[in-house]
């Protein structure tokens with residue numbers, strides 16, 4: 001990676017926030033509500049906004065006094081806030097996975113979590129239990145008339161878009177085999193080659209890894225149907241959480257990481273705790289032609305990637321011979337060791353995520369990288385109409401401080417051309433989640449619209465919904481929700497039809 005990333009040092013424990021304000025968000029969601037009307041504590045809900053914000057994340061973190069080892073092991077709970085004509089209503093429901101129902105009945109953990117949660121009873125009770133618990137907690141999207149709760153290692157759960165009632169596991173009309181992986185990070189192509197589509201992948205990993213790339217219709221009579229697919233096999237173990245698309249390519253970053261399953265098999269660690277970074281090695285870009293694009297049927301391109309670890313990409317686009325990919329790089333893979341309590345984690349000891357740009361020249365095979373911002377960030381997005389195209393602006397969650405790792409407390413709009421930025425902050429007692437940018441309908445001004453975000457309010461031990469103007473992040477409305485939602489993962493916006 002570039003010098004700036006190499007030289008960023010792990011700082012002392014960050015200040016400006018209280019650990020207990022941050023960790024107070026980790027609690028069980030006790031209530032399920034149906035279409036409860038909400039009213040702003042401050043400001044007004046813009047009349048022009050029409051649609052539903054769907055959010056997913058862990059909602060159950062403790063059973064009979066036993067806590068999950070890592071919040072990513074918490075059962076998925078979906079929140080839906082519907083905004084129409086200046087009004088808002090809230091619905092929230094746990095996803096009725098088979099495992100959630102069994103554990104509710106037993107009132108204890110019956111399954112091991114991928115991130116290290118063990119069943120009661122010590123090593124002997126966990127040894128050789130290699131079942132995966134589908135916790136359906138990572139993302140939630142609308143596809144046709146169904147809402148899908150996603151978890152990357154298995155099939156999605158289909159939900160009713162209004163009541164959030166769980167219909168059950170979905171094979172997407174027979175596309176997915178039982179237990180087949182389906183990423184929680186689909187990308188929505190706004191219609192580069194005519195009709196819009198959802199592009200997603202599943203990865204089957206081992207000494208060799210197979211990526212199944214799939215394209216689904218998102219409009220018209222065949223909405224939800226598979227249009228194209230291909231499978232490609234790559235050398236080595238592949239931990240692929242996210243990817244990026246351009247009109248012609250699907251771009252993956254295969255992190256330099258190894259997997260030793262023995263501690264998982266023997267009952268000492270969760271599967272994800274058996275991953276370790278190979279710090280001296282470079283990752284690889286795996287660039288797969290899209291079957292709807294110009295290079296359909298051609299083999300993938302493989303190039304060395306910079307050192308560092310990536311969960312999430314911002315966006316990618318094509319420019320002449322180059323593919324440009326913006327991603328959030330960490331120096332190392334962050335993990336929580338057995339015996340460590342995630343609520344007392346020391347942010348000052350964690351590497352920060354830095355938004356960085358790679359220019360991949362597909363003729364010369366040269367890869368050039370640079371850091372776009374030195375401020376720790378996560379959950380970055382562009383205007384969805386710019387997905388796969390060169391975008392000028394990005395919205396993201398950032399730390400309050402300018403350098404080093406710290407909890408996400410602010411929303412930033414960054415001009416990717418000149419670095420100019422605007423910030424809205426919830427500090428010192430508020431903590432932000434992933435911001436969702438809603439473009440203003442029928443506007444072709446890239447930064448016209450709104451940014452909507454759930455904020456953990458440590459002062460009142462509750463969750464606020466904040467609506468900001470996308471162009472300058474000025475506050476339009478703040479709504480205090482009647483439920484307390486732990487720090488969450490991903491979500492999406494479904495525009496009124």
Ligand code: CO
Nearest residue numbers: 241242312490
């Ligand atoms: Co993610």
